[in-house]
Amino acid sequence: MTNPALLIEIKDLSHVFQGQEHQEIKALSAVNLTVKAGEFLVILGANGSGKSTLAKHLNALLLPTEGNVIIDGLNTDDEKVLWDIRQRVGMVFQNPDNQIVATIVEDDVAFGPENLGLPPAIIKERVEEALFMVDMLEYRQHAPHLLSGGQKQRVAIAGIVAMRPKIIVLDEATAMLDPKGRQEVMSVIDKLKQEGMTVILITHHMSEATLADRVVLLDQGKIKAQGTPREVFAQREMMRDLGLDIPPMSQLAEMLKEAGIIESDDVLDVEDLVKLLCP
């Protein structure tokens, strides 16, 4: 039965889409996955492997064709708990334009907490805190639709953060950000983690995946592998076969090891490699 230590339990989940001309597209098949409270999980996989489909099951935007998704003990197929589930799971998507609701940044961020019926003083505090976290406080009076892509993403993230859900799912929320913006989001995620929030990040940036507690690899709707970033990135053949990347410093380390210059190629970033080259 349900295990209270597990915040997310996905059991034998399959999802089939009906295409425009009634063709069937199997996006997920028999996925089993559990996530503990406070975990930082990264989901990797090629385009079309089922990542977004999986994410949309977490707050019942999609319902299983087969199997079950249980969030904090609540089954997504139970219509009566839909609201409770959505309150627990905050989503940030690829394109923030679809998520922006207000004409001023701080109103946009306040929208969620207002819907939760929080008192104005608390709302104000949360909005400020969330905007500060994503480094957008100075834009609080701006019109969100006039911001550029990366700035909008940060506002969208703030809007979710201000609602303090138990789980925050970021579906390529960093895809449109510049490297600094991505770093900022990654440090926001770190802060969220410290506050005990469970974070699920979907990304194509391997450097972001190196920061996860656990990495899950999706391939054609199935879980192909999972483990710590070091465990997963060590399986280089498999990563390449799945169309995924190896961080540039890992590639370089591999070449240097083959040339007999360093003994180990257990390297994820510049710092790791410098340590090996200058012991």
Place this chain on the structure above:
Amino acid sequence: MLQDVGLVFSPGTPFEARALKDIDLEIEKNQIVAIIGRTGSGKSSLVQMIAGLQRPSSGTVLMDDLELYKKQTDRKLLRRKVGMAFQYPEHQLFEETVEKELSFGLLKQGYSQEEIEQRIKKAMSFTKLEDSMLPRSPFELSGGQMRRLAIASVIAMEPDYLILDEPTAGLDPAGRDEILGGLQAWQKETKKTVILVSHSMEDVAKLADFIIVLSDGQVVLADQTRNVFSQGELLQSVGLDVPQTTALMLELIKKGWKVPTYALTVQEAFEAILSQLREDSKDLPLGEIEKPKEVS
């Protein structure tokens, strides 16, 4: 060519945004040009302006001999010359099926059915889209598939100026390498001009011949790729990164290594490390390669 171009959004309102200021730029043909800069620095505004989609508030934009924002400008000629893939593919896509999406522009240009089919086939293999997607709705594709479709539909037009706004955002790494590699080959073969916006210093370093660095609506640097990446400090001062291979070189220099101040690719970094180690081992007994000593 852009002369003294400025762009102000919502002038005279509290939301006034000066997206571009005093831009004077000459872009040579037959090369890959990358535009880099932080979010909000004006990249999309600039490429939309070059594509004839964003009228400047001041200044003139010339493409070949065509002045873009004049009443008598031949729009049809412009459409044939320039093709642009938008930052958000869903802003670009609008047809019912993938097939219609791919053929829309080609039909407008009056190509024969045979030519259209051929071009679609080529564009789909370029972006690794499968035939089974043709009857599907563009809006029911995954994010990365949509991106591929948006790129495919401009590639199919084979414009003289191919403009891509953050084309690799949302692509999986293999797709990114395939499409960028394909672009490079296409540019070499056709001698056309590719202008792309990117946040990936790694990709830009590998791909671009020329780089334009924007900061706060202004051009802070416009130069050959090597010259741009040899100015790591300037890049960092406008909030940009250097490629990790360059960051490694800078770290090694701090440790007393005598390597170049930048490396654009993994291969270049590998060679730089190798040749430094060889250099250092000249005074050592044969066969022994020693790591450089740390200076502190």
